[in-house]
Amino acid sequence: MTLAPSLVAALAPTGTLRACINLGNPVLAGLDEQSTPRGISVDLATALAQRLDVALELISVDTAAKSVDVVSAEAADVGFFAVDPRRATTITFTAPYVLIEGYYLVPQTSAVTINADVDQAGTRVVVGRGSAYDLFLTRELQHAEIVRAPTSPSVVTTFLEGGYEVAAGVKQQLEADIASTAGYRLLNERFMVIRQAMGLPIARSANAHAFLAAFVEEMKASGFVADALRRHGISGAEVAP
Incomplete structure (x- = not known):
């Protein structure tokens, strides 16, 4: 044509x-x-x-x-x-x-078990600066604090090094980044469809x-x-x- x-x-x-x-x-x-x-x-x-x-x-x-x-x-x-x-x-x-999915990552010992548990005062959620899930969670979370890592691939590193309560990101990225580190789990429901x-x-x-x-x-x-x-x-x- x-x-x-x-x-x-x-x-x-x-x-x-x-x-x-x-x-x-x-x-x-x-x-x-x-x-x-x-x-x-x-x-x-x-x-x-x-x-x-x-x-x-x-x-x-x-x-x-x-x-x-x-x-x-x-x-x-x-x-x-x-x-x-x-x-x-x-x-x-x-x-x-x-269509891809946004998930939360938490320590294995965390009391957070469902997505609704995340939006609490004192909970710090690490996101990739300017990502789709940063924009979404900035609108949606009313009580939790958002901590912005420089990039999406650096979310888990920031989360681990800072001892934060929750990391948010693309499911596949979180799974790959945490694969060799014991003691962490994804919540079993997505918080958004990207x-x-x-x-x-x-x-x-x-x-x-x-x-x-x-x-x-x-x-x-x-x-x-x-x-x-x-x-x-x-x-x-x-x-x-």
Whole structure:
């Protein structure tokens, strides 16, 4: 299919699709043995560049907040984010392509057994600064104190070194980070579903936003997203409806 030049220019105004890749979420992306970004977000960016028939440039960052900043400033054309109303002031999101879960981690000896136990005065909850679950818990928690680690991958380290009561994060990240440390447990219920979507700077044309939305729906319906999850060995995440 030949796309209108105006549409291609709206999506990749420099002639290259600049895709921002957040390496701070292992469900979305990571680095291979050659320190090259890999993961479902890289696969989607590659497929989109091929569809537009333009070159691809990957702009890697280590936090979701940085990815939001880069795309909002139009230093990148497209990014991969958890949908959140605060971010929607500068970014237009597609429907989600993947659903992942936010969980709480506590010491084995903690009296906290269900999510409702977390929101208590004197409880300190460690989150990744600017992450989707930081934004969500900032709105939701009324009594607990939020402690912000610099990045999502540093949440568990901050939690352990600071002797805090609770760590919050993506289930897979928490499980991986605590795997070799005894004496800790995840609560057995999620506190949120994190809806991962693609997004463009809000100032891009309506046609560009509509094209990206349709692209994501096609990638889900065709099995591309499910295949990417399997190929990269991602468990515990599901293709969004």
